[in-house]
Amino acid sequence: MQRVARWTIAAVAALVAATGTAAAQVTELRVGYQPSPIQDASIAMFETWGAKNAVKIVKVPNSYGVYVEKMTASLTSNSDQYDVIWHNDDWGQTWAHLLEPTDDIDANKYAEKWGMAPVVFANAQGQNTVVPMGQTFSVFFYRTDLVKPEEVPKTLDELVSVSKRLQAEGKVKFGYVGGMAMNHSWFSWLWSMWANNCDVLMPAYERDNKKLAEAGWKSGLSEPCMQQNVEYWWDAINVHKIVPRGMPAYDRNEANAVFMAGDAAFTVADTLWWGTFNDPAKSKIAGKVGAARFPLGPNRTRPFAWDDIWGWAIPKSISPERKKLAKQMLEAMMLDEEGQIKLFKATGAPPPNTTFWPKIAAQDPFMKLLKESVLDSPDKVRGAYYFPQWPAVHKAFNDTVTKAVTGKREDIAKVLADGAPLVSKAAQQQQ
Incomplete structure (x- = not known):
């Protein structure tokens, strides 16, 4: 027994001498994420790299509804529970000071500059804190078996008229379906608001926090364009009946299910659902889906x-050895052309390395459309605000418009006016 003990001690000593520390022998990396097509495809590249480098990739799924709260709790407690986590522009500034800078990951130079702008993911020192997994944005999806490309609605009014025609012909139950609940506002409230020169805070489309502060963190809820937006959806639900009556409570999954069941002609969804919409095993409308610009x-x-990115980040609290290995993995992911092409084919999300975009577009009409209508467009909007209190502002906004659209039409203006100060107050709490 003593001989075995001496041999074990000697082996450990040799290991420490060779590596500097026994802790340097990192054999697994834990990834905190929310299961979705794009994240699954990105993690598949991690697993390919791990298999080649004798590193086990441990996947730790979290539900979307509690993801931010759980991960914030982990980060603020200096936990070492995760080595890599899903990172999103929605909470980029909330976590920036808790994350490892990633400027030393050389392959980040191939990322889209718009999505990686300092206003989104930089910490107080101006250091980047993310590595992109892919571009995420929505497009206007339509049923190609019901409308020709030239018949796709170009305006919100046309969305009503075309939807009503298709319903009258008995071709669909609904014209349009999209998420409306909190954290799913992009698929109804936000896109239609931006399509009408409106925004959560004024001036519209401004994301410079200094300029927003100079404007007094003014809410857009009391603007005439916002009243038009809420009245539009109120009429869509109650007068024209082109959308499900329960849509104010729908999340993206419920809306996507209605569309994939063939019950709606149009929806707005992230492009990463392109693959799912066209999967015969999951969708009744596979092969009958097109995409266009927003009405x-x-x-x-x-x-x-x-246009925004979803990305990966590294908690600042983990050991230097694990940080180093996590960065090696993310670097490899950014350079994995085969894996990124698979990601696009599986999801419809443009991959993180922009040098691969022209190659994909030359072979794929959907990617060509995305480049022309979104990626190369000069008329782009950022899909969130970039200050720590954005989630509170978002909730105050969504609570107000939901109350307005589910109440009486004649009360809409008052409900919006009452909610406007709540949005401004939520924004000012960061000061």
Whole structure:
């Protein structure tokens, strides 16, 4: 027994001598994420790298509804529970000071500059804190078996008229379906608002926090364009009946299910659902889906798109050895052309390395459309605000418009006016 003990001690000593510390022998990396097509495809590249480098990738799924709260608790407690976590522009500034800078990951130079702008993910020292997993934005999906490309609605009014025609012909139950609940506002409230030159805070489309502060963190809820937006959806639900009556409570999954069941002609969804919409095992409308630019409201004539990235981040609290290995993994992911092409084919989300985009677009009409209508467009909007209190502002906004659209039409203006100070107050709490 003593001989075995001496041999074990000697082996450990040799290991420490070779590596500097026994802790340097990192054999697994834990990834905190929310299961979705794009994250699953990105993690598949991690697993390919791990298999080649004798590193086990441990996947730790979290539900979307509690993801931010759980991960914030982990980060603020200096936990070492995760080595890599899903990072999103929605909470980029909330976590920036808790994350490891990633400027030393050389392959980040191939990321899209718009999505990686300092206003989104930089910490107080101006250091980047993210590595992109892919571009995420929505487009206007339509049923190609019901409308020709030239018949796709170009305005919000046309969305009503075309939807009503298709319903009258008995081709669909609903014209449009999209998420409306909190954290799913992009698929109804936000896109239609931006399509009408409106925004959560004023001036519209501004994301410079200094300029927003100079404007007094002014809420857009009391603007005429916002009243138009809420009245539009109130009429869509109660007068024209082109959308499900329960849509104010829908999340993206419920809306996508209605669309994939063939019950709606149009939806707005992230492009990463392109693969699922066209999967015969999951969708009744597979092969019958097209994509177009958003219909515009009366206050806007130029097309628009929003464009953001989903990414990966490394908690600052983990050991240097694990940080180093995590960065090696993320570097490899950014350079994995085969894996990124698979990600696009599986999801419809443009991959993180922009040098691969022209190659994909030359072979894929959907990617060509995305480049023309979104990625290369000069008329882009950022899909969130970039200060720590954005989630509170978002909730105050969504609570107000939900109350307005589910109440009486004649009360809409008052409900919006009452909610406007709540949005401004939520924004000012960061000061």
